[in-house]
Amino acid sequence: MHEEIYIAGLGGQGALSMGQLLALAATSENKEVSYVPFYGPEKRGGFANCGVIISDHPISSPIISEPSVLVVMNNLSLKNYEDSVILGGIIIVNSSMVNLGVKRSDVRVVSIQASEEAEHLGDVRVANSVILGALIELTEVVSVSAVEKSLEEVLPKRNLNMIPINFKALERGAELASNYKKAWSNLS
Amino acid sequence: MKGNDAIGEGAILAGCRHFFGYPITPQSEVTHYLAKRLPEVGGLFMQAESELASINLVFGAACAGARVMTASSGPGISLMQEGLSFLAGSELPCVLVNIMRGGPGLGNIGPSQADYFQATKGGGHGDYHTIVLAPNSVQEILDMMKKAFDMSDMYRMPVMVMADGIMGQMMEPVVINEEKSVEIPPRPWATIGRDYHENRNEINSLFVVLEEMEEVNLRLLHKYEEIHAKETLCEEYMLDDAEVALVAFGTVSRICRAVVDKAREQGIRAGLIRPITLWPFPHDVISRIAKSAQCFLAVEMNMGQMFEDVEIGAKGRAPVYHYGRLGGMVPLAKDILEELKKVSKRRGTGR
Numbered sequence: 185m186h187e188e189i190y191i192a193g194l195g196g197q198g199a200l201s202m203g204q205l206l207a208l209a210a211t212s213e214n215k216e217v218s219y220v221p222f223y224g225p226e227k228r229g230g231f232a233n234c235g236v237i238i239s240d241h242p243i244s245s246p247i248i249s250e251p252s253v254l255v256v257m258n259n260l261s262l263k264n265y266e267d268s269v270i271l272g273g274i275i276i277v278n279s280s281m282v283n284l285g286v287k288r289s290d291v292r293v294v295s296i297q298a299s300e301e302a303e304h305l306g307d308v309r310v311a312n313s314v315i316l317g318a319l320i321e322l323t324e325v326v327s328v329s330a331v332e333k334s335l336e337e338v339l340p341k342r343n344l345n346m347i348p349i350n351f352k353a354l355e356r357g358a359e360l361a362s363n364y365k366k367a368w369s370n371l372s
Numbered sequence: 373m374k375g376n377d378a379i380g381e382g383a384i385l386a387g388c389r390h391f392f393g394y395p396i397t398p399q400s401e402v403t404h405y406l407a408k409r410l411p412e413v414g415g416l417f418m419q420a421e422s423e424l425a426s427i428n429l430v431f432g433a434a435c436a437g438a439r440v441m442t443a444s445s446g447p448g449i450s451l452m453q454e455g456l457s458f459l460a461g462s463e464l465p466c467v468l469v470n471i472m473r474g475g476p477g478l479g480n481i482g483p484s485q486a487d488y489f490q491a492t493k494g495g496g497h498g499d500y501h502t503i504v505l506a507p508n509s510v511q512e513i514l515d516m517m518k519k520a521f522d523m524s525d526m527y528r529m530p531v532m533v534m535a536d537g538i539m540g541q542m543m544e545p546v547v548i549n550e551e552k553s554v555e556i557p558p559r560p561w562a563t564i565g566r567d568y569h570e571n572r573n574e575i576n577s578l579f580v581v582l583e584e585m586e587e588v589n590l591r592l593l594h595k596y597e598e599i600h601a602k603e604t605l606c607e608e609y610m611l612d613d614a615e616v617a618l619v620a621f622g623t624v625s626r627i628c629r630a631v632v633d634k635a636r637e638q639g640i641r642a643g644l645i646r647p648i649t650l651w652p653f654p655h656d657v658i659s660r661i662a663k664s665a666q667c668f669l670a671v672e673m674n675m676g677q678m679f680e681d682v683e684i685g686a687k688g689r690a691p692v693y694h695y696g697r698l699g700g701m702v703p704l705a706k707d708i709l710e711e712l713k714k715v716s717k718r719r720g721t722g723r
Contacts, residue, residue: 204543211545219543225397225481245630246542247623249704 185215186239187325188248192265193257193278195223195232198312202255203234204338205316209330210238218246233261238325253323255315259284274322278315294318294364301356310346310353317357322365328354376401376540378510379469379533380409382517383441387554388467389415390440392429394422394448397481398537399471402443423448427455434464435575437562439521443469445537446487447478449495456530457496461577461588465524467517468502468532471540474700482700483537485622488677491534492651499589501596503531503603504650506621510544518554523603525557527595534650536673538623538702596652605648606657610636614643616716617665619658619682621647624671624703631708642712650678658685668692669715671708673701693718 189206193199200221207219216239224230235248254269255276256262262277262284269275274292280299296318302311320328331354335347373381379402383391391406403419410417420426426442433440444452449470459466472487474480491504503523507513516533524531563573579585607625610632611617620628625646635642645661645668647654658668658681667690670679676694683692695711697703 207543217543217545220538221541222482244633245627245705246544247538247627247702247704249706 185325186241187237187253187323188251189236189238189253189255189319189323189325190233190248190251190265190268191236191255191257192231192233192261193255193281194228195226195230196228197232197257197278197281198309199232199255199257200234201338202312202316202319203236205331205334206236206238206319206326208334208337209326210236212330212333213326215239215326216241216243218243220246220248231260253319255319257281257312257315262286276315276319276322278311280311292364292368294322294361296357296360298357301360302353305349305352305356307346307349310350313350313353314357314360317354317359318361319357320354321358321361328358373510373514373546374401374541374543375510375513375535376471377405378514378546379443379517379540380405381548382514383467383521384409384413384415385514385548385550385554386439386518386521387556388439388441388517388521389413390433390438391415391442392418392420392426392433392440393442393444394420394426396445396448398473398483398540399443399445399448399469401540402469402471423451424455427452427459430466430468431455431459431462431464434459434466435462435563437559437564439465439525439556441467441469441521443471445471445473446475446484447473449487449490453490453496455496456502457494457498457500458577459530460496460500460502460592461498462575463528463592464530464575465521465528466530467520467524468530470532470534472534472536480700481537483539483623483673483702484700485536485624485673486675486677486698487534488650488672488674491532492653492681500592501529501651503527503529503599503652505531505533506648506650507533507535507539508622508625508646510539510542511546513539514546514548527599528561529595534622536622537700600652603649604652604654604656606654607644607646607648608657609644609646611643611645611661611665613641614661614664615641615666616712617643617645617661617668618671618708618712619645619647619668619678620671621650621678624673627703627705628671628708631705631712634705634709635712640713640716647678653678653681653685655681655685658682659687659689662686662689665690667715667718669712670694671703671711672696673703674698691718
């Protein structure tokens, strides 16, 4: 197993938190992992990206130039990084925020209305967890339970009451992604 | 663990109990971490009003014999240069951390390696050097802090740990090896009052008699020669039959290691030299490899600074090329590989 995951969005959307959760979960499962954030100086609304590599083998370069999984949370990120994804890779689109279509036909595209799903669960702030649930279902890089345990470390103390709703969001994301998974396995 | 947190924890494991600093991205987590951790272990954390104050507080604590450090990023390190020269001139031990960002000027908060010249060629005024260590993983950062403090004590001089913004911000799993007790060498020279010493100790970098100043300079020179001979550190990867030797440090050395593997898969005999000490620079390793390799490719996040040290080491025996990304940008593996293919066919020197 070797996945290079690039998550791109805007500050406040939870792109970095998703990456941290993945990294901590993978560490708890004794996998090789690296997490590198990139962000602008803005408190909110600037670009906020991160690259997470999870592997069974030692990681030489922590810098991702050709991701196997790309998560995009806004239009600009899709435009900027669509071409970098490897052949047959996965692009997960938060279609609540992205109205551009994916042009490439040699990658697998998963489209999730994460913000609406999150609002439906009761809090738009868990939109990133919906996406994360989908990502884990599709790639199986870490177990859901490892992510759930890591939530306590990543969430600030004042938000620990958000853990149950995050669990629900992870579950909902996995449910949505499993439809894609089934469709793909029927194709192949 | 985050790279910046590893700097803080590494310092504590090394017995450092005094920190003076001022936050600046991408270094801020060092101050944040130590503000919380130092009081827990009975240490002193002080956020100074500026970087000028930070370095002079370091100077004071070092005079009093403390294991002391500060940390900043390019703009703050520039402000500290006067103090650094005074620390070098007064032969005081301390550790500085520079988490480099895009420049010049205020620049940006992207990762960079553009402070290489400043760090390795002195930086402040006068004839002096600072030992410069360049880790390339979070584990190495954690382990290197102890080495930095030990070296600064052994040679009574400032040691800088220099990393780019990525090293500071990235997270990797680490193993913390807690030693039961840290031995900090005695400091009979410290200025802590006549109650503790028979003779009056004096720490000074002012020598108005020219001959005396030259004597101090000669003592420093001999010290630097000894360090060059004993402390130069370098990692070599796949160099035995390499035709093109990449040279890179810090984050870029990680990317280059992946490039070497990729190149080998495609039948190109590439290797990697990773200087771990940037000063003293492993000129001897470069000289040795210059006999067997066809050329060098220095890859850096700057216009070609370490490149000049590679040229000194190569002594004209093999051409040295340079590939760099600037202003906070990171070179990508595929672009380095392209450049590697290009230079493997080129002859003559240039950037």
